[in-house]
Amino acid sequence: MEAELKFIGRIETPYNTIDECPRNVQHDGPECRLILSKEYLDGMLGLSEGQEILILYWFEKVNRDNLRQNSRRTGEYAGVFALRTPHRPNPIGASVTKIEKVEDGAIVVRGLDCLNNTLLIDIKPAMVAESINSDLLS
């Protein structure tokens, strides 16, 4: 089976090399911008400052075949699905963060952990663990 991704835009960050990138999202990090392509601007309706969103993005030029790796954080040798490594069969990054500002054609957030101009796959309202638990209880 084949699937087709449509990139909805790109992410502007201050990082131009992997070494400069934080290992994971930093909520007090520098401003980053999700720049949407013109054809997807209508999809921004309803997004607002302070809202928590899940951002999905695409890692380029990574190793997609290495199913066991050492964690950069703990050094532990583990399967790719137990790690947040960008080197994975489908190199998709996922971060939850808060919207700082909604601008014309862009969403400002803080501290993303990706290279400048990383391709943007999707944005969704975040569902945090608390609300998952209360859904299960209700």
Ligand SMILES: C[S@@+](CC[C@H](N)C(=O)[O-])C[C@H]1O[C@@H](n2cnc3c(N)ncnc32)[C@H](O)[C@@H]1O
């Ligand atoms: C460990 S991943 C975590 C990503 C996301 N927070 C997640 O949990 O899915 C973040 C790392 O991916 C690498 N990276 C960032 N942008 C990249 C890009 N555009 N292409 C390839 N690797 C990238 C950097 O080494 C960065 O520190």
